[in-house]
Amino acid sequence: MAQHAFIVGLGHVGLATAVCLAELGCRVTAHDHDAARMDGLAEGRLESDEPALVAAFLQGVAAGQIALSRRSHPDGPIDFAFACVGTPLKPDGRPATTGLRNTLIDLAARTPGDFLLVLKSVPPPGGALSRLQAALARLRTPTRNLPVVITPEFPRRGQALRDITQPSRIVIGTDDGQAANTLAKLYAPLRSPILFVSPASAQLIKYASNAFFAAKISFINEIASLARSTGADVRSVAEGMALDPRIGADFIEPGIGYGGDCLPREVRALERLIPGHRPGMLRATLAINARQREAVISTLNEALGTLRGKEICIFGLAFKAGTGDVREAPGLAVIDALRRGGAHVRAYDPRAGAAARDARPADERLSHYDDAYQAAAGADAVVIATDWPEFRSLDWTDIAEHLSGPRVVVDGRNLLEGDALRALGLSFIPLAG
Numbered sequence: 001m002a003q004h005a006f007i008v009g010l011g012h013v014g015l016a017t018a019v020c021l022a023e024l025g026c027r028v029t030a031h032d033h034d035a036a037r038m039d040g041l042a043e044g045r046l047e048s049d050e051p052a053l054v055a056a057f058l059q060g061v062a063a064g065q066i067a068l069s070r071r072s073h074p075d076g077p078i079d080f081a082f083a084c085v086g087t088p089l090k091p092d093g094r095p096a097t098t099g100l101r102n103t104l105i106d107l108a109a110r111t112p113g114d115f116l117l118v119l120k121s122v123p124p125p126g127g128a129l130s131r132l133q134a135a136l137a138r139l140r141t142p143t144r145n146l147p148v149v150i151t152p153e154f155p156r157r158g159q160a161l162r163d164i165t166q167p168s169r170i171v172i173g174t175d176d177g178q179a180a181n182t183l184a185k186l187y188a189p190l191r192s193p194i195l196f197v198s199p200a201s202a203q204l205i206k207y208a209s210n211a212f213f214a215a216k217i218s219f220i221n222e223i224a225s226l227a228r229s230t231g232a233d234v235r236s237v238a239e240g241m242a243l244d245p246r247i248g249a250d251f252i253e254p255g256i257g258y259g260g261d262c263l264p265r266e267v268r269a270l271e272r273l274i275p276g277h278r279p280g281m282l283r284a285t286l287a288i289n290a291r292q293r294e295a296v297i298s299t300l301n302e303a304l305g306t307l308r309g310k311e312i313c314i315f316g317l318a319f320k321a322g323t324g325d326v327r328e329a330p331g332l333a334v335i336d337a338l339r340r341g342g343a344h345v346r347a348y349d350p351r352a353g354a355a356a357r358d359a360r361p362a363d364e365r366l367s368h369y370d371d372a373y374q375a376a377a378g379a380d381a382v383v384i385a386t387d388w389p390e391f392r393s394l395d396w397t398d399i400a401e402h403l404s405g406p407r408v409v410v411d412g413r414n415l416l417e418g419d420a421l422r423a424l425g426l427s428f429i430p431l432a433g
């Protein structure tokens with residue numbers, strides 16, 4: 001008989017986990033506490049950055065492999081409970097894990113029999129896992145072990161389906177050998193390398209991987225400022241470095257710095273992990289990332305003489321191309337700094353406009369636009385803050401004609417052809433050029 005998996009939390013990770021488990025032959029029951037999200041899934045009309053992921057999930061529902069549950073716990077015994085709920089940041093910058101713990105305790109209390117608790121939501125290394133284990137201890141009996149396994153995932157936003165169904169590695173973090181073997185057997189058909197580690201190591205693998213990506217980006221941004229001072233072209237430098245397979249071409253694209261829900265929060269979570277510890281590398285990573293945003297502001301200040309009273313157009317509010325997600329997006333940080341400096345901002349993004357309007361509502365210092373040309377018309381400067389390829393194919397002749405003053409373009413993403421823009425009379429400044 002098929003094994004039964006219950007999934008809590010149907011964001012990108014939960015949806016992709018459901019599809020993956022269905023492909024592995026499990027009977028899946030999936031729950032999210034957001035009623036609107038459940039309605040969207042039930043009616044087959046959930047908006048997402050990754051339509052193929054939603055389509056694959058709905059196909060699983062149609063095929064009877066995935067069932068939606070409005071209840072936060074299964075009706076009967078299960079083999080696995082997968083926790084894929086969010087762990088949003090608290091005001092102190094640490095991920096909140098109380099919701100995750102309460103959800104799992106409630107589920108374990110209401111579900112009969114023994115089953116494996118699999119954590120895709122990875123609490124930061126430290127006390128959170130011990131608190132969960134202590135709470136679970138009260139529900140354990142000689143016949144009810146309730147083992148906990150941490151299996152971090154490494155999907156990129158917009159590519160969760162591929163990254164979860166064809167993972168680069170499967171990390172199984174538990175001290176319970178039997179639980180580890182059960183999960184390894186479940187995942188074996190994926191044919192990915194499986195690593196058996198302690199729970200603490202599994203947690204640190206997740207946080208350290210993201211921190212490493214962030215450090216790589218800050219490193220190339222540091223090199224970009226050296227390149228500027230020495231007359232080198234950082235893009236050529238990055239290309240020359242990337243050809244060494246030990247360095248590789250990923251995460252060495254210089255620019256305005258990293259954003260998103262994951263890299264910033266996980267660097268910060270590690271930086272604050274051990275009181276009294278001085279994590280120099282992580283602090284430098286954070287400082288350089290903040291400096292990249294500041295560089296946009298100082299570049300504009302220098303080019304325009306002042307920000308006060310200037311009209312600045314921001315192209316790009318998503319934290320990266322291909323998503324409508326504006327969490328920790330560089331464009332929003334630039335908007336905040338420009339408004340503090342007395343400028344008026346005209347913001348445009350091909351997909352993240354609605355999320356940006358929620359995150360930064362329009363006021364006397366900020367206007368949102370649904371059209372790139374309207375956003376740019378009359379502005380003193382344009383800033384490219386997201387690497388949307390469509391910014392390249394805009395009619396820059398038209399934009400140049402409608403800009404005013406010194407007609408500055410600051411390219412925070414190395415996206416545009418500098419020579420072509422200069423030929424249009426624009427003052428083109430690549431942030432990392």
Ligand SMILES: NC(=O)C1=CN([C@@H]2O[C@H](COP(=O)(O)OP(=O)(O)OC[C@H]3O[C@@H](n4cnc5c(N)ncnc54)[C@H](O)[C@@H]3O)[C@@H](O)[C@H]2O)C=CC1
Pocket residue numbers: 008009010011012013014031032033034037072084085086087099100103120121122152153154155156157160
């Ligand atoms: N987005 C990514 O690429 C990755 C995320 N993760 C981790 O996996 C977890 C989930 O990530 P995403 O899917 O991106 O998050 P998300 O924020 O997109 O989705 C989380 C979902 O869980 C639901 N939820 C929250 N609390 C719940 C509860 N108590 N009961 C039922 N549903 C609940 C929310 O309504 C939401 O739909 C997070 O802890 C995240 O840090 C790990 C690796 C990659």
Ligand SMILES: O=C(O)[C@H]1O[C@H](OP(=O)(O)OP(=O)(O)OC[C@H]2O[C@@H](n3ccc(=O)[nH]c3=O)[C@H](O)[C@@H]2O)[C@H](O)[C@@H](O)[C@@H]1O
Pocket residue numbers: 153154155156157158210213217250251252253254255256257258259260261262263319320321
């Ligand atoms: O933990 C997570 O949720 C995920 O976080 C990141 O995925 P994601 O947040 O989707 O974004 P990335 O593609 O890693 O990009 C992060 C940021 O770095 C920026 N970036 C990326 C690469 C680069 O060379 N330069 C650069 O500035 C991007 O524009 C973006 O703002 C990791 O890449 C995933 O492996 C991980 O699972």
